């Protein structure tokens with residue numbers, strides 16, 4: 155009897171341990187009460203940018219490194235092709251790997267792909283140009299320029315070893331059902347939740363806080379220049395220090411408020427991008 159309870163004790167310890175390991179590894183799932191459940195999809199932690207120390211030496215590595223700098227401070231590293239003060243990673247957050255902030259991970263094998271704006275299949279180079287002439291309010295990079303090759307090398311380096319070939323969880327932005335926005339309510343949300351970083355005047359403060367309107371912001375033809383697209387970005391990613399506090403309605407309202415403000419005009423000469 156004594157031996158048996160002894161065995162039972164050890165057996166239950168082992169069982170608890172095995173359960174804990176399986177839980178930790180995600181093999182078993184115990185539904186938590188709603189309050190305890192994280193609202194953030196699990197893919198948030200799915201991607202980490204690779205360690206820059208693993209960038210190889212030599213000219214290929216130099217190109218990757220240059221692409222990484224360009225991605226993280228575009229106006230500084232590509233001034234002749236940039237018309238505003240935005241850097242790629244202001245929208246493609248965390249070096250371009252954050253899910254639902256339109257990560258560029260995997261793009262090397264996803265492109266060429268169909269593009270809605272162009273109405274045809276486009277290359278990754280063309281997709282990068284699209285962000286240069288709209289989101290950067292700049293000029294297209296020459297096709298075989300050092301800058302273009304560096305961005306492609308950086309994106310390819312980011313994308314290894316996967317995901318490849320297909321869309322993956324976290325590509326693009328989260329889906330939100332269309333809502334009717336109220337820019338007046340949005341003005342109040344902006345003052346309370348956004349102005350502290352992006353400024354009362356929307357100008358941000360270089361180099362840490364990007365502008366959300368005004369002459370240094372993206373132009374009126376950028377993807378972000380769309381109330382619902384901005385709402386989808388903002389609801390998941392902003393406020394940067396308190397992500398997840400905005401309802402879909404609040405994200406729509408604040409985006410609509412930002413859209414009442416002036417910004418640069420797209421140069422129609424670059425319409426083919």
Ligand code: HEC
Pocket residue numbers: 225228240241242243244245246256257258261281282285286289290305325326327372376377378383
């Ligand atoms: C003002 C914000 C902003 C900036 C700055 C910006 N982008 Fe983008 N980018 C977007 C948005 C929005 C999309 C489209 C997201 C969607 O529709 O799902 C996009 C899409 C892309 C895509 C395609 C992603 C896909 O899933 O197909 C690539 C590649 C890209 N951008 C590269 C860049 C590069 C390189 C830079 C810097 C030179 C840059 N972007 C700067 C907002 C921006």
Ligand code: HEC
Pocket residue numbers: 240243244245247248343344347348349350351352362363364365366378384387388392393394395400408409
């Ligand atoms: C704690 C500072 C902080 C707060 C608060 C904040 N942001 Fe941001 N925001 C950032 C930073 C920094 C980025 C660049 C991306 C990154 O590094 O996370 C950014 C990026 C953006 C972008 C894309 C880049 C651009 O400038 O167009 C938009 C749009 C945006 N924020 C809107 C908002 C809105 C709307 C709110 C309020 C609901 C808000 N942010 C609150 C710091 C902040």
